Amino acid sequence: MAKELEGFNFEQRHGKARVRVGRVWRSKDGCRPFMVEWNVNISLLSNCVAAYVRDDNSDIVATDTMKNTVYVKAKECSEQLSAEEFAILLGKHFTSFYPQVFTAIVKIVEKPWERISVNGQPHEHGFKLGSEKHTTEAIVQKSGVLQLTSGVEGLSLLKTTQSGFEGFIRDKYTALPETRERMLATEVTASWRYSYESVSSIPQKSLYFNEQYLNVKKALVDTFFGPPERGVYSASVQSTLLQMAKAVLGRFGDISSVKLKMPNIHFLPVNISSKDHGSIVKFDDDVYLPTDEPHGSIEASLSRFWSKM
């Protein structure tokens, strides 16, 4: 919230970044132990202008206290919970415990520890690190008003065919040939906003948001690839991105908007020729030069008309 200060507009927030916490829930009535590793970012909007203007810290929640609170609340959570629920729980705490705090913004990135299978059997206490990460952001107001966003980052996808790019603008700067046959590779960053508008209206079902995370990820991945035998043709990253976004809004009624970032990570055709021997390697949709940079950057968001995002 902007405030007038000595003839200027002034906005401030403070918080603790990158608070890392691991939580293990030990086995109970036959359940396997479960663990998570979270990286928590807290940002508080509070009435503490005196600290800026008068060296008066009496309204400051120390960022060290915020850090400690993460561990206290993790300890208090005796049942396994999703990153979304933990973010909301922290947001509720900061906005209700401190009169000075009117909004809490809590972001969590979950490290993708996955239970390992040994000889096809899920291990009791063994985990290995997967690839893409589950993310969430809860913005909690003192009134209980909530904005909840979840996402995935680092979801690397590639298909070796069923991708092309034709019909784009051609001018004196254009060298790219048109094609109906290329590799398509990307690293998806997605975020989606849930339509729950207060902390009291979120689903009470245990681990609901973990389930939704897997469902949304599946919708994104399935749409990118198409059916296993035939796949589906992609006319551009743009076209595939929109189909993926539509699949999410089409399948999940409690998601009001979705944002997708899909860099086009190029696999360049390899053609090598020498002065003496002419063509040494002639590209025949077989040998590529994988690259990181430069890459195409394509992003879009899709929301329902009634969405606030």
Ligand SMILES: O=c1[nH]c(=O)c2[nH]c(=O)[nH]c2[nH]1
């Ligand atoms: O799917 C694509 N979209 C583009 O906008 C683009 N631009 C480009 O050079 N190659 C591609 N591919």
